[in-house]
Amino acid sequence: MSATDSTLAAPPQAAVMPAAPAALEALPGRRRDLVPVLTILAFIAVALPVTGSLPTWVTLTVAALAMGMMLFIMASGLTLVFGLMDVMNLGHAAFVAVGAYTATLMVGPLQALLQSASIWAGMAAILAVIAVAMAVTALLGWVYERLFVKPVYGDHLKQILITIGAMIVMEQLVLVVFGANQMLLPLPEALRGSILLGDVAIERYRLVAVGVGLAVFIGLTLVLGRTRIGLLIRAGVENRSMVEALGYRVRTVFVGVFVAGSALAGLGGVMWGFYREQFTVAIGAEVLVQMLIIVIIGGLGSVAGCFAGAMLVALTTNYVSFLLPDLALVSNILVMMAVLLWRPQGLYPVHKP
Numbered sequence: 001m002s003a004t005d006s007t008l009a010a011p012p013q014a015a016v017m018p019a020a021p022a023a024l025e026a027l028p029g030r031r032r033d034l035v036p037v038l039t040i041l042a043f044i045a046v047a048l049p050v051t052g053s054l055p056t057w058v059t060l061t062v063a064a065l066a067m068g069m070m071l072f073i074m075a076s077g078l079t080l081v082f083g084l085m086d087v088m089n090l091g092h093a094a095f096v097a098v099g100a101y102t103a104t105l106m107v108g109p110l111q112a113l114l115q116s117a118s119i120w121a122g123m124a125a126i127l128a129v130i131a132v133a134m135a136v137t138a139l140l141g142w143v144y145e146r147l148f149v150k151p152v153y154g155d156h157l158k159q160i161l162i163t164i165g166a167m168i169v170m171e172q173l174v175l176v177v178f179g180a181n182q183m184l185l186p187l188p189e190a191l192r193g194s195i196l197l198g199d200v201a202i203e204r205y206r207l208v209a210v211g212v213g214l215a216v217f218i219g220l221t222l223v224l225g226r227t228r229i230g231l232l233i234r235a236g237v238e239n240r241s242m243v244e245a246l247g248y249r250v251r252t253v254f255v256g257v258f259v260a261g262s263a264l265a266g267l268g269g270v271m272w273g274f275y276r277e278q279f280t281v282a283i284g285a286e287v288l289v290q291m292l293i294i295v296i297i298g299g300l301g302s303v304a305g306c307f308a309g310a311m312l313v314a315l316t317t318n319y320v321s322f323l324l325p326d327l328a329l330v331s332n333i334l335v336m337m338a339v340l341l342w343r344p345q346g347l348y349p350v351h352k353p
Contacts, residue, residue: 036308036347040315047319055199060318066206068314069213070275072307074268074284075291076220077261083301083350084233085254087149088159091167092291094174095262096284098140099133099269101174104183106132114188122188126208126274133270134263141262144170145255171281182280185273209271216264220303233257293332297339299346308347312339 044061051057078092106129107114113125148166152158187205194201224230236243236250243250265284272287273279294313298305313332320331327334339347 033348036305040308040312043312043315047315050323051319055201056322058200059202060322061315062202062206062210064314064318065311066203066209066213067318068311069209070268070271071287071290071294071314072213072310073216073271074265074287075294075310076216076303076306077264077268078291079295079298079301079303079306080220080257080264081261082295083299084236084257087153087258088156089149089163089258089261090160090288091144091148091163091170092261092265093284093288094167094170095137095141095144095265096269096272096287097171097174097281099137099266100185100273100279100283101178101183101269101281102133102136102266103129103270103273104178104185107185114186116188117190119190122190123208125188126191126270130212130267130270133266137266137269138259138263140170141259141265142255144262145258149258167285171285174281178281180280182278183273185277185279187274187277205274209275212267212271216267217303217307224303229253229256290332293336297336297346299349301350302346302348305346305348309339312347 047061048054048057051060074096077095078089081087081089081092110125110128113121113128116122144166148162149159152162191204191208194203195207224233232243232248232250232253236248236253240250269284272283276283290313294306294309296309297312298307298309312335316331316335317328321328343349
């Protein structure tokens with residue numbers, strides 16, 4: 001048989017079969033962006049020589065981390081609704097107030113646990129309060145979405161106007177039910193005071209806030225990145241029509257996202273209420289601007305960005321308030337301007353250009 005006949009007799013697949021190295025080449029992975037994290041760590045390190053005292057620096061830093069965790073919990077629901085549902089819900093602050101006020105209703109039934117000297121009893125009381133407040137704000141979030149958000153999907157201007165009006169209505173209803181007096185939400189006795197580490201005093205409740213904030217961050221990251229429901233949420237954001245064509249009700253999934261965001265606001269309200277111990281119905285509105293700044297700094301819809309933004313805002317607030325009190329009110333605005341000049345889409349944008 002000639003060489004030509006041998007070539008003709010070869011199977012046709014052999015002529016188009018790719019080379020082995022090309023067939024086995026691995027797909028490129030997603031690179032982790034550590035620049036924002038390293039920037040925050042560098043900011044913390046630079047603050048040490050500026051403050052001039054190690055105990056003061058540790059106290060300011062731990063206090064900022066705890067404050068940042070509470071801001072992150074409150075803002076995380078807002079960034080989910082903004083980034084994943086494209087809904088500008090400026091009434092989010094009202095759910096913070098409802099969460100804090102709901103917590104005050106639990107003071108009486110949990111009086112024994114709140115006054116106990118046991119840390120475990122104090123933690124049990126906080127967890128019980130959190131569970132009730134999140135259930136109430138989740139239910140309220142479902143009603144809120146049906147009444148105020150559903151009619152204005154896709155229209156940002158109407159969303160802003162209606163949600164601001166809804167926030168005012170909700171705050172007035174809270175005043176009707178609870179009255180205009182200041183509300184009291186005492187810390188559990190076991191969580192009062194500080195832990196002394198040499199010359200450094202760290203408040204016990206701040207450590208609890210850090211733990212709760214980390215748990216929320218890890219939980220959201222795992223749900224959105226490692227579960228089927230998280231996959232549906234992200235796919236629905238990218239291509240809603242395709243997901244619906246596969247038989248999934250994206251509308252129902254998005255309502256669940258809104259309800260979860262409302263529950264997180266209630267959780268944040270409980271943590272912030274325990275931190276303040278005395279507050280009025282404006283407890284949520286007082287931090288609305290900070291929540292918006294955190295969401296913008298982090299990148300809409302980004303949980304990691306929201307976390308990094310909350311840490312950056314809290315650290316800046318504490319350090320500047322200690323070193324330059326006159327600039328404390330504008331420090332967050334300056335940070336937001338600097339970040340947006342550096343990264344216009346935020347620290348960790350969901351949709352990269």
